[in-house]
Amino acid sequence: MAALHIAVMGAGAVGCYYGALLARAGHSVTLIARPVHVQAIEQQQGLWLESAAFTGRVPVRAATDASAVKRVQFVLFCTKSTDTESAGKDMAAHLAPGAVVWSLQNGVDNAQRLAQVLGQPVVPVVVYVAAAMAAPGHVRHLGRGELLVGPHPSHAPLLAALAHAGVAVQESNDVRQALWAKLVLNCVYNPLSAVTDLSYGPLLASAGVEQVVRDIVQECLSVACASGITLPADTLDKVLQLAASMPQQKSSTAQDLARGKLSEIDHLNGFIVQEGTRLGISTPVNRLLHTLVRVRESYPFQAPA
Template identity: 85%
Template sequence: MQIAVMGAGAVGSYYGGLLARAGHAVTLIARPAHVQAIEQHQGLWLESASFTGRVPVRAATEARAVQGAQFVLFCTKSTDTTSAGQDMAPHLASGAVVWSLQNGVDNAQRLTQVLGRPVAPAVVYVAAAMAAPGHVCHLGRGELVVGPHPGHAPLLAALTHAGVPVQESNNVTHALWAKLVLNCVYNPLSAIADLSYGPLLASHGVEQVVRNTVQECLAVAHANGIVLPPDTLDKVLQLAATMPQQKSSTAQDLARGKRSEIDHLNGFIVREGQRLGIATPVNQLLHTLVRLRESHPPAAGARAA
């Protein structure tokens, strides 16, 4: 099948690499350095527990490379959903199926408005990182939960054949909110402390911060009509054991001097709390601290007094 990955960072390149390895014609649409490395070395270097090696795959920097694709995995940052969707829209095939593999709870809706066609929201549970341009490391998990969408059965089968655990769910909205709670905990804390999840959660005082963050998120979710399972906090606390070496995407963004998605994570909870009259002081503090790190990155070689 012809498959395009729009916004192929670590997550998009991981899934695109697996699909290419399974024999599909995959095009990764990514930043110039990543594309240049893939072209120079004639493929993506994919490193995982089950496979390490070079995967032949096409790569491009322009959104028009989605032309002819039967399926598009949309993996951009939440901050780029609208602009990337607008760039991609004129080049989409009329019958192309689009999945949103993004953090946050409203990207599929926003992308649907931009494209004027249904977009299936997908919840991503994978630990992956860009070791270097053209080099993706898979650090753990990898499953997907996707909402129903007409015509996506071939992509479900292709992902399964490629080794990706994928589940179709009629309740994907709740799954998106559950993932949002995870992100509101691990993304800012990992970024602020510059720690991977295992050492982070083992640090003194962090578990109480996690509990307070989750409590605020659950209150906002409930006010929106989203009732998450009673073991949500337990699952959040257990995540560190399944991805002990993973640093959050927000931590990776800050390390590269890039803008993070924090406005669509803790920032979203803060805005919804304000709209609904729910206090969210912990989420507000985490959001503020990450934004400060974005605006004032530490100088190279700087040391604390």
């Protein structure tokens, strides 16, 4: 297979994981990340990948500036939803003609928002992976890793490269429904894990939590239906089953708060609240969780003295 030139814009846990797999498969990968990660990658001459299948150093390029997307064929856009427009504007002037951009982000509207900034189509991607940055330049894979990708006439080489790298990747014409289904999962586990500082297994096993989960899901389903999205009948079952498949995982929102960073909660539960208000649907449980996470952003837990 011919080596592809790929940039990962916003290389946090998700971007580093897929970038590392592609680099290990022989492709030229540039991670565009925060200075602390870039410095660590340069010092240790590669990204440290920790997974069940492989643990070790993966040689990759690293940069802090969006101009590093020059001349690449494919961009995996992995920034937080809050940074979509700003990162897109930074990247727009440097994209090569014909470069294909994938949005590997939480939320349901990032591909459209990014496409408006770039002035070109963006492929929406649903990401099913548990990963975390264990330290600067060190990504830890905790489970799963599948990708569901929207159609594009020119991205067959990237699909093949990911499959060859061991990623279960599937192209679909119905990514919008899958993005909404992922949004429901995120509206449950992201805020609950963040406000309790618990991983999914202990969280769901706690008294009363399952009923709260049911309430969150019902509000999300009501908003989805009013938005013209029909989610599968087993949506609640899949939400409840996730804790068993990722019992040790803490949500990305919990990880953000632990690092003192702003979360994506406005684009998760906040999005449901916003859409519910627009459609005349009450979403009190999502509103409460959205509010609690925003409070935690301002007043983080303090470690005991």
